Structures are given as C-alpha cells and as structure tokens.
Amino acid sequence: MGSNEGTELPVIVRVLDASASEAARTAAVCAKLAHACSDPILYTDSASCLQDLADKSTDILIIDLETIGGDEALEAYAVRCPKSVIMAVSAKGSVSRAVSAMRAGAHDFLTKPFSLDALASKVSFQLEQRRPAIKSAPAPIEPMPAPAVIERPVPVERVNIQDIEVTGHSRLIGASAKMRDVHEQISRMAPSQAPVFITGESGTGKELCANAVHDLSERKSNRFVTLNCAAIPRDLIESEIFGYMRGAFTGATDNRAGAAEQADGGTLFLDEIGEMDLLLQSKLLRFLQTGTFQRLGDTQTRKVDARIICATNRDPVAEISAGRFREDLYYRLHVLPIHLPPLRERRDDILPLAAAFLDRYSGEERRSFKGFDADAEARIIAYAWPGNVRQLENTIRQIVVMNDGVAVTFDMLPIVIRDQSSRPNAIIDLSRERARVPVPSRPFGAIEPLWAQERRIIEDALDAFDGNIAMAAAALEISPSTIYRKRQSWTARSL
Numbered sequence: 329m330g331s332n333e334g335t336e337l338p339v340i341v342r343v344l345d346a347s348a349s350e351a352a353r354t355a356a357v358c359a360k361l362a363h364a365c366s367d368p369i370l371y372t373d374s375a376s377c378l379q380d381l382a383d384k385s386t387d388i389l390i391i392d393l394e395t396i397g398g399d400e401a402l403e404a405y406a407v408r409c410p411k412s413v414i415m416a417v418s419a420k421g422s423v424s425r426a427v428s429a430m431r432a433g434a435h436d437f438l439t440k441p442f443s444l445d446a447l448a449s450k451v452s453f454q455l456e457q458r459r460p461a462i463k464s465a466p467a468p469i470e471p472m473p474a475p476a477v478i479e480r481p482v483p484v485e486r487v488n489i490q491d492i493e494v495t496g497h498s499r500l501i502g503a504s505a506k507m508r509d510v511h512e513q514i515s516r517m518a519p520s521q522a523p524v525f526i527t528g529e530s531g532t533g534k535e536l537c538a539n540a541v542h543d544l545s546e547r548k549s550n551r552f553v554t555l556n557c558a559a560i561p562r563d564l565i566e567s568e569i570f571g572y573m574r575g576a577f578t579g580a581t582d583n584r585a586g587a588a589e590q591a592d593g594g595t596l597f598l599d600e601i602g603e604m605d606l607l608l609q610s611k612l613l614r615f616l617q618t619g620t621f622q623r624l625g626d627t628q629t630r631k632v633d634a635r636i637i638c639a640t641n642r643d644p645v646a647e648i649s650a651g652r653f654r655e656d657l658y659y660r661l662h663v664l665p666i667h668l669p670p671l672r673e674r675r676d677d678i679l680p681l682a683a684a685f686l687d688r689y690s691g692e693e694r695r696s697f698k699g700f701d702a703d704a705e706a707r708i709i710a711y712a713w714p715g716n717v718r719q720l721e722n723t724i725r726q727i728v729v730m731n732d733g734v735a736v737t738f739d740m741l742p743i744v745i746r747d748q749s750s751r752p753n754a755i756i757d758l759s760r761e762r763a764r765v766p767v768p769s770r771p772f773g774a775i776e777p778l779w780a781q782e783r784r785i786i787e788d789a790l791d792a793f794d795g796n797i798a799m800a801a802a803a804l805e806i807s808p809s810t811i812y813r814k815r816q817s818w819t820a821r822s823l
C-alpha cells in the first residue's frame with residue numbers, strides 16, 4: 329500500500345510487538361519526532377498488522393522480529409509496504425541478525441532494550457536520508473547520527489516491469505492499475521527464495537503468473553515444474569511429487585524422480601493446492617521445513633533446493649476453517665501472496681487481451697483479422713467474463729476459427745456475449761436470435777452451459793447490490809441460501 333510520501337500529511341507509524349507494553353514504549357518514540365507524526369498504531373498480532381499494511385498507508389513500520397517469528401518472515405511485510413521505512417527490533421541482537429534483517433527488507437536494526445532517543449534518531453535519519461519527500465519533524469532531538477554502523481546491503485536489483493511483457497512464455501498482458509500492482513509484486517518477489525501463494529478465480533492467469541516469477545528469478549535457467557493437484561488421482565500425487573522406487577507399488581517398474589527432484593535448483597509450482605489431501609499436506613509440510621523427503625519405497629533421505637509457488641482458486645482461510653487445509657502448512661506457504669483479480673474487475677485489460685489473442689490466433693489460423701468493429705468492442709468490454717481470461721482467449725480463438733474478415737463484427741460474437749440476458753432482467757428476443765443465427769451454424773461451444781448462465785446471472789445480481797446476498801436473492805426471487813449453495817457448488821467444480 330502507498331504512503332504519504334511527497335505530501336504534507338502526518339507521518340504514519342505502525343508498531344508491531346507481541347508485548348503490548350513494549351509496543352507502547354516503542355511507539356512513544358513518535359512523541360520525540362514532534363508534530364509531523366500522527367498517533368502510532370499499535371499491533372500485538374501479525375495478522376491485523378499485515379492486513380492494514382496491505383490496505384492502508386504506512387510511512388514507518390517498527391517491527392519486533394520475535395513477534396513475527398524471525399527475519400525470514402520480514403520479507404512478507406516489506407512486500408506489503410514497499411515505500412515504507414522498516415525498522416527491525418529484536419531482543420537477540422547480533423551483527424549477523426542485523427545483516428539478515430536488512431537483507432530481508434529492513435532499513436535499520438536495533439537491539440532491545442534500546443533508548444527511545446536512539447530509535448528516534450534512527451527513524452529521523454531514515455526519514456531525512458532515505459525518504460526525503462516525507463515531511464518529517466523539523467529536526468531530530470539529537471545531532472544527526474552517523475549512518476547506521478551496519479551498511480545496508482545493496483538491494484537485489486529490481487527487474488524492470490517491462491521485462492515481464494517480453495519474457496518468453498510469461499506474457500502476462502495487462503496494464504490496468506490492478507495488473508500493474510501484480511506486475512510490481514512479481515518483480516519484487518521474483519529474486520526472493522520465499523514461497524509465493526497465488527489466489528484468484530479460475531482462468532485469471534495464476535499459472536502464467538507463477539511462470540513469470542520463475543522467469544524473472546535467478547532460477548530461470550533451471551526447471552519450472554508444474555504439478556496440478558486436482559488433475560492427478562489422490563493416491564498418485566505423493567509419488568508424483570516425491571518419486572518412487574521400483575516395486576514400491578504395482579506398476580512401479582522403474583525408479584523415478586518426482587516433481588520435487590526435477591525442480592531442484594528451479595521452481596516447483598503446486599497448482600490447485602487446495603485439492604491436496606490432509607495426509608499429503610503433512611508430508612509437504614515436512615518437506616518445506618527440512619527440504620528433505622524420501623521417494624516412495626525408498627529408505628534414502630534426499631535433499632533438494634526447489635522454490636515453492638502454489639496456487640488455488642479457493643479461499644484458503646475458509647478451507648482452513650472447514651478443516652480441509654492445514655493451518656501450519658498455510659502459514660509456511662503464504663509468505664508472499666499475490667491475488668489475481670477477476671477480469672470483470674479490470675475491464676481496461678479486456679481489449680488489449682482480446683487484441684493480443686486475435687493477433688495470435690489469426691496468425692496461427694492464417695486469417696486476416698486486424699481488430700474489432702465498434703459494436704463488437706463495446707459488447708466484449710461489457711460482458712462479465714465469468715471464466716476470466718481463459719474464456720476470453722477461447723472465445724477469440726473460436727471466432728477466428730469459425731469466421732474470416734478484417735474486423736470481428738458483433739454478429740461473430742457467441743450468443744452468450746451478444747445476448748442482453750447477460751444483464752439481469754433483460755428480455756431475450758428469441759425471434760431476432762433465430763433470424764440472426766441459423767441453428768446448424770452454431771458451433772457446439774457457442775451454447776453456454778446452464779450452470780454458467782446461472783452463475784453469471786447470480787454474479788451480476790450480486791454486483792448490482794455490491795455483494796449483498798440478501799438483496800440479490802430478493803431481486804432474483806430466490807432464497808439467500810440458494811446463492812450460498814450455488815457458490816459452494818461452483819467452488820466444488822473448481823470454477
């Protein structure tokens with residue numbers, strides 16, 4: 329989230345320390361920074377602090393390393409408030425601790441107990457030196473201190489966002505504000521070794537995003553191995569991840585390395601992680617904790633260095649509450665989160681994506697399409713795209729295969745997209761539809777399945793009432809429980 333950089337607004341300070349008295353003591357430093365600071369906001373637990381960092385402005389974050397479980401966890405905070413000054417504090421101070429905290433994103437480090445003046449000096453120094461645009465207190469209470477004893481290591485060079493657009497198969501198209509944020513997160517997270525946790529509806533580009541993280545990391549010359557936990561029968565997932573020895577089970581005629589070994593030095597992408605059963609989740613947790621595992625039927629313990637990226641289209645917190653996802657595994661994996669917004673929430677991306685797909689498939693199918701006419705364009709932008717980018721891509725491909733011309737016209741769009749019934753309460757003119765599209769020419773894929781129509785109508789109604797289920801249900805003349813039930817069934821279908 330942003331900060332108040334470059335404005336006259338007061339400096340916003342957040343303090344995270346499990347000990348309320350320590351937090352209050354640390355926060356008292358703000359009084360020493362005089363009028364430019366607003367009252368500091370104190371947190372004794374990580375979850376609420378992380379939430380606020382994601383949603384609200386922060387200029388200074390003072391963070392107790394013991395509270396967050398060590399400097400490894402610091403990175404998640406640095407990612408959430410990239411423009412803020414981060415001061416790490418710890419009761420277990422040492423030079424190596426300070427260096428690793430600063431490598432993980434802290435700007436400076438203090439050993440507890442510290443004097444308030446010392447902290448005030450360091451914070452003032454950071455405001456003056458590193459973030460000159462912040463209007464801080466006129467002067468620190470002590471003479472300006474010398475730079476911190478420990479030099480901040482040179483930060484890992486940030487990858488230019490433009491690179492994402494030209495990196496091989498990692499063509500994550502999208503210049504909307506929301507996608508620019510995603511690009512920014514990818515470029516910050518790529519150089520790290522920490523696990524990345526990608527959420528988003530089906531078809532929003534989670535796998536493409538995982539690919540981009542790998543391609544922009546120093547692991548890019550090694551393998552990116554994908555394992556789709558939903559596509560592999562449950563009893564085979566373990567052998568797919570960890571491999572097996574000959575004779576381990578019927579049909580194991582050879583020794584085989586699993587995905588974890590294949591990804592050694594590279595990235596292991598666990599797609600649809602929400603589908604993994606609980607027993608295997610505990611084995612994965614052990615693997616993440618130790619980096620070691622055994623192939624099925626083997627006594628030898630093996631060690632690999634694979635960066636883990638995982639993705640799910642389920643709500644992980646709801647899955648934990650339902651007892652389907654281990655909380656400890658979630659916290660191990662959910663270090664660097666990326667959320668891919670649905671296409672309907674980034675309408676600016678629709679046309680650039682459609683144009684890119686049109687160009688790609690026109691070339692592949694040797695057609696002459698160069699663009700969309702105004703009516704087609706308007707309808708493509710207005711449509712809700714419940715299947716997200718995948719649906720848009722499939723639609724454009726289908727149009728290209730079934731038609732030819734220079735411009736895609738309104739009549740070439742599948743009925744589901746032309747049809748005004750994609751807005752609630754609209755009347756479908758069936759005679760017009762029949763006249764427009766002779767039945768034999770309608771390709772099979774142009775018929776939207778019933779569940780998808782139902783889903784679109786319900787989601788449109790929810791959009792119309794800002795997500796208020798009771799009001800949407802009333803307008804649709806169904807009960808709210810029907811909406812809850814339908815939503816569960818969509819999740820069950822992994823839609």
Ligand SMILES: Nc1ncnc2c1ncn2[C@@H]1O[C@H](COP(=O)(O)OP(=O)(O)OP(=O)(O)O)[C@@H](O)[C@H]1O
Binds near residue numbers: 501502534535599721
């Ligand atoms: N931003 C994007 N730019 C270009 N193509 C995209 C983008 N997002 C998605 N796609 C394309 O849409 C299709 C679906 O993307 P992807 O498989 O990454 O989605 P997903 O979120 O992982 O879906 P699922 O949850 O169903 O596995 C792919 O063909 C992908 O190339």
